[in-house]
Amino acid sequence: MANKEQKFLEALDKKLWTAANKLLPSLDASVYKHVVLGLLFVKYVSDSFDNRCQELKDQFNNPEHDYFLNPEDYDSDEEYQAEIVDELEIRDYYTEKNVFWVPQLARWQILRDNATLTPGTEIEIKNGKTHTYTFRSVGRLIDDALDAIEKDNPKLKGILNKQYARLQIDQAKLIELINLLSEIPFSHDTLQSKDILGHVYEYFLGQFALAEGKKGGQFYTPKSIVSLIVEMLQPFQGRVYDPAMGSGGFFVQSEQFVKKHGGRIGNVSIYGQEYNYTTWQLAAMNMVIRGLDFNFGKEPANTFTNDQHPDLRADFIMANPPFNMKEWDTGVSDDDPRWQYGRPPTGNANFAWLQHMLYHLAPNGSMGLLLANGSMSSNTKNEGAIRKALVENDLVECMVALPGQLFTNTQIPACIWFLTRNKKERNGFRDRSGEVLFIDARNLGYMKDRVLRDFKREDIEKISGTFHAWQTGEGYEDEAGFCMxxxxxxxxxxxxxxxxxxxxxxxxEEDDGEPFGEKMARLTTQLSEQFGANAQLEKQIKQNLAGLGYEC
Known part of the structure; x- marks a missing residue:
């Protein structure tokens, strides 16, 4: 990303978090993220609508465009301008460009201009035909705006979080938040509005994960890790599934990957499942604003007890399920067909997630999931037997050990499992039967602040490039300390x-030319001298303290 674009986004981050913090004293982090993100959604769709509106105005006034409206065809300028106003309210002009049709009540300018009205004040709204809307509170105005958007856009049915009127929010704070968000531009010379909104969502989810603690980690995965898994699996075409999708980060990165490599996002079908209702809503909003078709099931549901896609066999599966989840199996049968390689223990769902994903994997499918490091070595209550069965059935393709401090809200060290049902020669891949690639990436990355580590682009390329070279047999070599x-x-x-x-x-290590025996003797002597110097220093300190009247 260009430096100019990066500065624009960094300035946007600061402004956004300032806006979010306006609600901090009165709302829990798990609640106010939806308050802020819901308003951001309205702001985004309104800005996109306004941009298309301006584009249409230019086309209506352009004699060379098919939409040109000739002023000479009207009796007066007033009639001409009135015709333009009517034309701008035709839905098809917007939907043909995959732009949300936003009813007048839901347009940002209505929210901004009327948020401070006295309850009982009537507003004239044109929505197909002109009618009167009675203002009751700013919270109710937002809820009604979201309801109007949902009614006019069937894909959003049941998705938008209409609870502003019920929340105990200081109305003045909510008005101040609207004013702050009004200053956020979803337009830039080189950045697309969807990319700006994507950055906004990613930034907010990271910050909210910090504020929420461990709960946030159940849905937020660092972008660099998501990008790494997507780059390694390369989901160009087929069914993509995430059984613990959170806010849908893997799907967004898959979209960007396909577009980056010249593919058509329509070639990818998106399936997901999420237990938390508000996070399920957020994921759906994330897809809708990008114009992506998706199937997240009929409702938010527990993946283990209420599988929303029982017949799905996906070509690519990617997930970051909750680490070391306990008591996951209430209501799950011991002879569930998913436990083909062994019954996972009640105290840890790691191998339950893994086997659930394998169950839904197509015959030539590939999958990648994040798990806690313990999954690679634990022998507790059948875990070792399950891991052995996975290896012996030649399902494991690659294991990647990750550095610490990658996650916002947990210090649990993690790894990535890559599995496939078919290692035979196909689609440019060599026959990898009976082989597993091991990559130790613990020394890669950089500290982006005092707490968090992150991958650079070149780190992602090194890991994914090594994996692809191994798969194809072109240019791969074992590297001590990194891959084998x-x-x-x-x-x-x-x-x-x-x-x-x-x-x-x-x-x-690089050979410095000094024979090992000589180096060992030199270092031993050096260490002995340092011990002696340390003893002398300790003696001097004790003498000085004694002179001051202190006993040691």
């Missing part, structure tokens, strides 16, 4: 532990 291709026989000798560090070894 191991046989199933070798893995069995390690008791089916899949920790990359066991296989890649340590990076080779």
């Amino acid at each position: 291709s191991a046989t199933l026989e070798k893995i069995s000798k390690h008791d089916f532990v899949l920790t990359p560090g066991r296989y890649v070894g340590a990076a080779e």
